[in-house]
Amino acid sequence: MVGHNGLKLRMMVAGSILFGFYAAIAGLVLYMFGTGTSVLAVLLLGSVGFVGFQYKFGKWMALRSVGAEDMPEHAEGRYNYGEIHRSTEKLCQEMDLDKPRLMVADMGVPNAFAVGRKGAGVVVVSREIIDLLDHDELEGVIAHELSHINNRDVVIMVLGQSIASMVGIIVQWGYILGGERNIGSYIVGMILGTVAQMVVMIFVMAISRYREYVADEDAATYTRNPDAMARALEKISSGAQGKEMRGEDTVNALCIFGTSGSLLQKIFSTHPPTEKRIERLRSQSVGY
Template identity: 60%
Template sequence: MRHVGLKARMAVVGSILFGFYAVAAVVVMGMFGTGVFPLVIVGSVVFVGVQYKLGKWMALRSVGADDLPEDRYPEIHRRVESLSKDMGIDKPRLMIARMGVPNAFAVGRKGAGTVVVSQELLRQLDPDEVEGVLAHELAHIRNRDVVMMVLGQGVASIVAIVAQWAVLLTGDNDIADFFLAIVVGQITQMLVMLFVFAISRYREYVADADAAEEIGSGEPLASALEKISNTARHRDDSVDEQVNALCIFGDGDGFASLLSTHPPVEKRIERLRG
């Protein structure tokens, strides 16, 4: 079985997320009665499904992604097609965007994936480094961890909404309760997302290892991460929050690492070269 560690972690986090969802469902039934249970189930499924579709669309829209023209970038299309075949997935849709910094991200699932690369990344990286980044993003699609991220965000949103309504319906409906509901919702959502963040950091290591295996060496991706990191630290531009968790690069040191979607880039580079 491939990536037992990742699958086990996804199963554990999935169970924890289901536990949060179950508590939220009980709270809703406590407020409105058990008769709303079917509506809770159907509404939640629809909510998460819509969020999955909308989240993908918003991620692409937030960076202004356009299709990567094959006549201008035939080598990239050829490499992605070859890598996809070797990795046992359908060739994803390739798009390009101006992100202000060199970066890339993937959305979707194995049969309907999309990989977005920034114009800055294609300008600054060598062809073998670009291939390392592309292999990393294809690994995310193959491992289905992108879907897990979106589902986790959906459950976190549902639980946060329920927490907010619980505060409003049990309070005095004054301005203090309104602000308290916002604070409780934010804290609740962050608590749920801590478990998703833990999976996100681990999945980056797995995708790095997969990319190194597919292209035969970890050096191209390590070199790419160095260039991306050095450029990002000298620029004020940042990727929209909508796609930050999905990108190949993100910061996370010290206490902030608990809330980071990425492990420290230095550790990733060390592993790739180790």
């Protein structure tokens, strides 16, 4: 397995910051409802249950939103799915990773994403990306998605999104319940909750962008073909222009390709600029 101290350090820092937000939430709840044993038990079980539910539901919803279906291990029409399975098996051996469940979907754009953890991962590729890419380029995309599972960075994304949601909910209702409970307090509470959630998500998005660089690097390393990964990103970016992606709101953060335009969009973007990703891959090609 390729070591990524930078990613591990960032995940550790992000995890510490997220734990700080969680501790603040817990403190607020205890302040509002007391510090009895029953309150602590409900707080602990509720938070663990909330994260677990979001993880399971998020995985199910991501697959459902794009209409993902199990990828057959044999050729079907113009799609040589067997070749994709063999490439995945070869890459998993290289990574010392259990082969994930492979699924295929009509997303409307060329894209791919991974959900789940080691031993229970799922990689979804769109039929559009299979049509668009050459075999070595598609192999790079699959290696990129396997890297996300291998590096366990999906977990920190789920944890971060869960805590961001909890922060938003607690701030919103903490303000509403602590005020006069009129229409004005509801509106202000909603605004404060949204802002609080956005603040937490800034940290989560920063990790999300960095993990894309790491997955690109892994894909280049395990396929020994950085140029193919760079060409894949160029084609995907071009092929997605002017098209609407199915289930975009649900799976955008998980996909290999995302969009960003304005400064605000870049701050909350789940992906770094495609041009920078390609530039880094081209520089990595020098060693091959």
